[in-house]
Amino acid sequence: MITTEIATNSRPSDVLKKAMHIASYYGFDNVEKIATHQKKYSDYLKQNEIEKSSSLSSVKINAERIKDNTKNLEKSVFDDEIFSALKMAVDCNLLPSERPVLIHHSNIDANNNMLKFELIATGVKNSIAEALILKTASAILEEIGITKNCVYINSIGDKDSALQFARELNLYFRKNINALPAQIRHLIKKDIFSVYNQLNAENHQLLENMPQSMGFLSDNSRRHLGEIIEYLETGGIPYKIDNFLIGNSNYYSQTLFEIRQIRDDEDDDISILAKGGRCDEIVKNMFNINVPAVGIVFEFDKKGVKKRELNLFKKSKKPKFYFVQLGYEAKLKSLLIIDTLRKANIPAYHSLYNDKLASQLAIARYLNVPYTIIMGSREAIDGTIIVKNMNTQFQNTIPVNELVNYIKRIII
Incomplete structure (x- = not known):
């Protein structure tokens, strides 16, 4: 479970306000607020020949198609929350967009009654999107009193890199089929990465010689990850490469990451503070449009948070x-x-x-x-x-x- 431990002197409603406030410094804003300014802004750029019209402006998203694309998908907490925010952006006509859009969004999960807060950057292909998301997330954690944390990051690369990695995993698992737990053997045909994830969760002996995604990255994918790491190092954000951090290639491409609390004792449970990645494939599979997207999700105790506080359209002082x-x-x-x-x-x-x-x-x-x-x-x-x-x-x-x-x- 993604659980963010809130500083003892902070109420959940105060934490949410701080998260939205910090996110605004890095360019993230409420979906409805962005929507009110987007058309006027885009018209100005076009009239002044600063921005050319994009073919995306003529794309229409079919609500029934979205429903068909999502009803059979088995999604994690991260997938559900990112989809929720992306769906709201679609409903507000922010997607598909000719320009990058930086969104913060919050809601209460009906299943576990937890407060979710997510950051999403759409329309940005290069590594600054991941860097911006991770820096904003780190600043939010710092502001609410969680300073001992570390970014764990991995890459499954682009589509070709991920396919090559999946083929090598398939060969490895079939060669070692007798060593695989019987209850997950059927997953080899269904989702090879889920086998990888389950073996990692069990700290299985097959992990020792298992292929790792880093070995199959294309030059562009390797460069993309290298740039993100350079941003982290320049920004003084602690990080570690985690070769076992793998998602579903139908949802993710390139990078995946978790922000974990640094443990005082190696025997302590791992506390995941936030989780995310580049989710271009989620957008493509669910909305049938090619729009790059990166997201991260926090999960908080919702005690005392009222629904009207979730996505406040707060007027702020205009920057100079x-x-x-x-x-x-x-x-x-x-x-x-x-x-x-x-x-x-x-x-x-x-x-x-x-x-x-x-x-x-x-x-x-x-x-x-x-x-x-x-x-x-x-x-x-x-x-x-x-x-x-x-x-x-x-x-x-x-x-x-x-x-x-x-x-x-x-x-x-």
């Missing part, structure tokens, strides 16, 4: 800054910049998935922010950052470690 990043080195350090601003209670707009300078500056103009914070490759290497006044066009280059103090001086 838009953070612009350009180049891989700057993107690597972007999460640190946002985290620094968050800890100083300075909200800033950003589009970390956007690689184009002109597009980011156009969005800043649309949002009518008085200042932009800019980091390019040179600034990332030099440890500096640019703060630009959008009205006067005056800009100043300062050391990154002086950013917060500089901002506080200019906005007083």
